[in-house]
Amino acid sequence: MIRDITIGQYVPGDSVIHRLDPRTKILLTLIFIISLFIITKFSGYLIAAVFLFGTIYLSKVPIKYMFKGLKGVLVILLITVIINMFMTPGRVLWSFLFLKITYEGLRQAAFMALRLTFLIVGTSLLTLTTPPIVMTDGIEYFLQPFKRVGVPAHELAMMMTIALRFIPTLMDETDKIMKAQMARGADFESGNVLNRAKSMVPLLVPLFISAFRRADELAVAMEARCYRGGQGRTRLHKLEYERSDYIAFFFVCLMVGLIIWNRYWIW
Amino acid sequence: MSIIAKDLNYTYGQGSPFETKALNSVSLEINDGEFVGLIGHTGSGKSTLIQHLNGLLHPTSGQVFVDGVDISEKGMNLKEIRRRVGLVFQYPEHQLFEETVYKDVAFGPKNIGIGSSEIDKTVKWAISEVGLDYDEVKDKSPFELSGGQRRRVAIAGVLSMRPEVMILDEPTAGLDPKGRDEILSEVNKLNKQEGITVILVSHSMEDVAKLADKLIVMNKGEIVMTGTPREVFENPKLLLSIGLGVPQVTLLFERLRERGWDVRSDILTVEEARDDILKRVGKRD
Numbered sequence: 001m002i003r004d005i006t007i008g009q010y011v012p013g014d015s016v017i018h019r020l021d022p023r024t025k026i027l028l029t030l031i032f033i034i035s036l037f038i039i040t041k042f043s044g045y046l047i048a049a050v051f052l053f054g055t056i057y058l059s060k061v062p063i064k065y066m067f068k069g070l071k072g073v074l075v076i077l078l079i080t081v082i083i084n085m086f087m088t089p090g091r092v093l094w095s096f097l098f099l100k101i102t103y104e105g106l107r108q109a110a111f112m113a114l115r116l117t118f119l120i121v122g123t124s125l126l127t128l129t130t131p132p133i134v135m136t137d138g139i140e141y142f143l144q145p146f147k148r149v150g151v152p153a154h155e156l157a158m159m160m161t162i163a164l165r166f167i168p169t170l171m172d173e174t175d176k177i178m179k180a181q182m183a184r185g186a187d188f189e190s191g192n193v194l195n196r197a198k199s200m201v202p203l204l205v206p207l208f209i210s211a212f213r214r215a216d217e218l219a220v221a222m223e224a225r226c227y228r229g230g231q232g233r234t235r236l237h238k239l240e241y242e243r244s245d246y247i248a249f250f251f252v253c254l255m256v257g258l259i260i261w262n263r264y265w266i267w
Numbered sequence: 268m269s270i271i272a273k274d275l276n277y278t279y280g281q282g283s284p285f286e287t288k289a290l291n292s293v294s295l296e297i298n299d300g301e302f303v304g305l306i307g308h309t310g311s312g313k314s315t316l317i318q319h320l321n322g323l324l325h326p327t328s329g330q331v332f333v334d335g336v337d338i339s340e341k342g343m344n345l346k347e348i349r350r351r352v353g354l355v356f357q358y359p360e361h362q363l364f365e366e367t368v369y370k371d372v373a374f375g376p377k378n379i380g381i382g383s384s385e386i387d388k389t390v391k392w393a394i395s396e397v398g399l400d401y402d403e404v405k406d407k408s409p410f411e412l413s414g415g416q417r418r419r420v421a422i423a424g425v426l427s428m429r430p431e432v433m434i435l436d437e438p439t440a441g442l443d444p445k446g447r448d449e450i451l452s453e454v455n456k457l458n459k460q461e462g463i464t465v466i467l468v469s470h471s472m473e474d475v476a477k478l479a480d481k482l483i484v485m486n487k488g489e490i491v492m493t494g495t496p497r498e499v500f501e502n503p504k505l506l507l508s509i510g511l512g513v514p515q516v517t518l519l520f521e522r523l524r525e526r527g528w529d530v531r532s533d534i535l536t537v538e539e540a541r542d543d544i545l546k547r548v549g550k551r552d
Binding site: 173176177179180181182183184185186187201202205206209210 | 356
């Protein structure tokens with residue numbers, strides 16, 4: 001039951017996209033998002049779509065995983081579409097009492113829906129092809145400049161790494177304790193809200209105790225191996241840009257160029 | 268009470284990229300009053316199998332019959348099945364949560380709706396059955412106790428539901444030799460004196476050789492051997508090939524025979540070994 005939930009939704013693979021440097025992927029995703037806001041014509045989305053689907057194809061991640069992410073924001077998507085459809089002033093196409101749909105509204109709604117969809121699919125592509133631990137490496141790199149103003153970049157990244165590392169462990173633990181209590185006749189599924197909240201106690205108490213125990217053990221184990229924070233710490237897997245990273249940069253620049261060209265000069 | 272499993276298959280994470288087959292057409296039969304040892308390498312599917320026997324996991328395909336009733340049928344009273352088939356997980360002390368030992372042991376009986384006067388009796392019985400002093404521990408916090416004592420409290424927490432079958436998943440893991448012997452002898456007592464059917468999951472060939480009437484050997488989600496300890500340990504090569512072994516004393520006697528000693532080939536425990544050697548050298552006890 002709990003085992004089936006995947007966090008970070010990383011899909012293991014060995015594609016070109018999987019092997020890209022995490023920094024490249026984070027940066028290019030950011031550029032992709034920004035470029036989505038440059039687009040003002042439908043044909044611009046065509047350029048973004050070619051690029052996006054090309055990347056999806058290269059990543060070899062089944063397409064259904066991309067749209068799984070969309071399911072979660074479907075409600076937001078719908079609300080955006082509806083609000084845009086009815087609230088934009090302009091040429092009226094259809095009206096009923098105080099409701100009216102305008103040509104501009106429809107256009108705006110379709111635009112918003114496309115933009116949100118591209119946004120979500122684009123960012124899911126990042127998390128689907130980057131293992132969480134590698135991602136934190138990339139984030140740590142981008143936080144480096146903020147060290148000067150007192151942001152503990154390494155410590156933040158380490159905390160994130162540890163938290164991610166322990167999600168599956170704690171999931172397993174939850175599953176196990178839940179089953180152990182169910183074997184003692186505990187019921188987590190029926191009853192009203194109050195009863196259900198109460199029934200969580202036999203699950204949460206052991207879970208907290210074990211989380212604290214694990215944290216303590218981990219801290220001791222890290223200190224036993226002379227961990228003392230980020231200062232002067234070297235890495236096992238050094239992040240290095242490779243040829244494919246430059247190629248990826250090239251293609252994204254090409255896309256941005258095309259989009260700008262599309263916005264100002266053609267169609 | 269008997270448990271019969273027919274052609275069980277179980278797959279974790281079906282349809283995801285992490286899909287793994289944990290059980291592959293497993294069939295077994297456990298009879299009333301038996302002491303069954305379930306052995307297998309880590310990841311062989313033992314823990315998955317035992318969770319099927321009280322309905323915590325539902326087989327992807329196949330059936331489990333408890334006392335002749337198919338427990339995978341819809342609308343089954345799983346609480347009642349879980350009462351009758353008590354399951355003690357690995358490191359069961361991690362499931363303790365109440366303020367006092369008494370309350371924790373009473374958690375199971377309360378859940379299944381036993382009256383309060385009955386609860387008193389059954390808690391008392393369960394705590395003494397696992398070798399703890401009821402008056403001494405009942406008001407203590409489980410977290411004040413030692414590791415071995417905590418584990419006993421956790422076992423008592425299942426025992427207090429008066430199960431007819433007890434499944435214990437490596438109840439001695441991480442205990443010192445003394446604690447291990449004590450827990451095993453208490454488990455044996457439950458089987459011999461209280462008539463509770465016991466399924467003991469274990470890594471220790473010595474333990475199951477000494478206690479079990481029947482052994483079930485698992486490898487990669489399949490049952491590869493079933494039989495009395497003597498029958499199973501007659502085949503050390505197969506056991507070694509799947510990462511298990513035979514009791515050390517059995518191995519020792521095999522070596523002795525290789526060197527031309529005329530000793531028995533089916534020795535399983537140190538006691539048997541002692542008797543056999545004494546017989547060979549002509550001394551009476």
